[in-house]
């Protein structure tokens with residue numbers, strides 16, 4: 001998908017989608033697989049799709065979709081079908097996995113919805129298409145037959161140590177330009193899953209509470225493969241690599257032993273694990289080339305942490321570990337990307353400002369979001385029950401658009417508070433960014449600032465208009481940015497699929513149509 005969001009502007013950050021390379025690596029080798037990460041062609045999405053479809057004449061196109069990318073995905077499918085009507089369409093990733101009913105409307109032309117991990121399901125699907133087999137025998141699949149969608153039992157999560165899930169095939173990428181502040185970047189997985197159950201996170205509904213590891217040898221070979229293709233920066237996209245700290249330490253040692261520590265690593269981590277093991281872990285990470293650690297702080301107030309069910313992963317002996325984690329990382333020269341969530345159901349202006357103040361003082365790069373009701377999360381149910389969801393346009397579910405209100409503040413006010421404070425936190429990171437990526441910052445600093453402060457005019461700079469006016473202009477710009485291609489959304493005139501009848505075999509659309517589901 002081409003859709004990006006506020007904290008990863010494509011001017012500075014364009015990362016590959018790890019799921020797509022994994023699918024390519026797990027297709028049988030005689031297939032020709034092309035991977036098109038459309039974030040690399042954000043300003044020419046339509047032309048790029050037309051070119052690729054005409055050149056490659058694919059038998060099947062698969063799309064990897066997050067919830068906020070739904071509308072773009074529908075447009076892309078419609079465009080592909082107009083160019084080559086016999087193309088089979090598969091969708092996978094978090095949104096189709098957790099809201100498959102959103103993909104079954106006949107006007108969308110989706111043939112297959114792959115739920116959960118796709119590596120083996122997709123491999124078997126290609127075999128079935130090729131050999132005339134029945135999709136009914138493939139686990140983890142919804143498929144169209146006649147005018148209805150049928151589904152097969154869920155596929156158990158893969159245990160990653162047996163070699164069933166083969167390494168990614170990066171060679172299939174047909175677009176170029178992946179970057180993290182000017183450094184070529186790639187993504188590598190070392191494990192999948194998490195044993196926690198934070199209420200805002202999709203992981204539990206996606207795959208249950210479990211943790212599976214790839215062998216260190218495989219991870220090292222995978223990093224080597226990424227480096228041999230030019231990567232000098234790697235994002236470890238594990239759901240929660242800090243579930244097994246001794247293994248992370250072993251990985252750091254192996255990175256150094258194999259001379260792969262000239263790469264700059266970025267990783268996501270849990271504050272309790274870092275606070276507890278940081279004294280030994282952080283120096284090892286630094287030695288191995290880790291630089292930015294994305295800390296899932298979520299919130300610095302206990303009531304909010306309880307609501308987010310994130311207290312367990314952020315506490316040690318009932319004490320919040322955030323400050324200790326930030327401190328130990330800083331002492332060892334690591335930079336903190338601070339993941340916080342503001343706008344929870346009972347948040348007041350003061351509680352949001354406390355969190356923003358914390359971010360201002362302690363984190364190097366803010367990654368502050370609003371609670372977003374993604375399909376299937378416990379948090380979504382709670383927001384719905386309390387009647388706090390004010391926006392059901394899922395295209396705006398990008399994490400930085402507030403789509404829920406709190407008991408005390410409306411959604412716009414919540415977003416305004418974050419937006420106003422966060423821009424200046426980003427400015428404070430400029431000297432560090434200049435030190436780490438001098439060429440990139442010197443070349444692009446002005447454009448980066450223009451992006452961060454979009455909506456600002458001379459009038460706002462001179463104080464001739466209020467920051468609320470600037471904010472409104474920013475939101476209009478952001479709204480325009482969401483249109484990546486000039487092609488109609490096939491569902492634009494029909495209401496989106498909602499209202500799934502829970503235990504029934506028939507999905508009912510709001511407009512009265514229905515599709516049958518076979519168990």
Ligand code: B12
Pocket residue numbers: 003004005008015016017018019020022023061062063064065066067068090091092093094095098114116117118119122187189200201202203235236237238239240374375397398399
């Ligand atoms: C790493 C990561 C990121 C990285 C992305 C780096 C990159 N380019 O890959 C960063 C930090 C930048 C990021 C940003 C965002 N992310 Co993110 N991210 C993740 C994370 C941790 C892992 C994703 C991953 O790469 N997994 C490894 C790969 C191999 O697995 P996978 O993608 O699931 O793919 C497998 C299956 O899903 C399936 N599959 C996937 N696509 C397809 C396609 C087809 C055709 C088929 C058949 C199968 C299939 O098969 C794959 C192989 O098994 C997840 C999950 C989590 N625990 O939080 C969230 C997650 C995916 N992110 C999410 C969101 C919302 C975002 C943001 C919008 C906001 C945010 N929370 O930061 C932004 C948007 C980014 C953008 N496009 O602009 C949500 C999605 C929820 C939803 N319902 O849409 C998740 C689930 C987190 C959550 N909130 O619960 N993210």
Ligand code: SF4
Pocket residue numbers: 194195196197198201202203204239240270296313
């Ligand atoms: S610890 Fe991280 S990956 Fe695990 S449930 Fe919480 S937010 Fe999701």
